[in-house]
Amino acid sequence: MPGESNLEAFFKATAEAAGCFVRKVVTPGNTGFPDRLLVFGGVVYFVELKNPNGKGALSAKQDRTIKEMRRHGLNVRTVETRREAEDAIREITGS
Secondary structure, X not given: OOOHHHHHHHHHHHHHHOOOEEEXXXXXXXXXXXXXXXXXXXXXXXXXXXXXXXXXXXXXHHHHHHHHHHHOOOEEEEEOOHHHHHHHHHHHHOO
């Protein structure tokens, strides 16, 4: 079964093909921040990609960070499978 890096590559390629701007997010010293930044139609989304083999659960730090981001009105998604990636991108782009 493909790992998280394969899911990240699939997510990026699928989102870009749908017209999204996608970047990997690196936040040194701030563990728990989502993996990807996605922009579509001027709206910003943050996406946490987890290993699709079922071993990739959110850490306590990731869970707290995502909840805090949502409290501040930010759009945050968690994606664990290719199907969830496709569903999220369709929902974001309306296609």
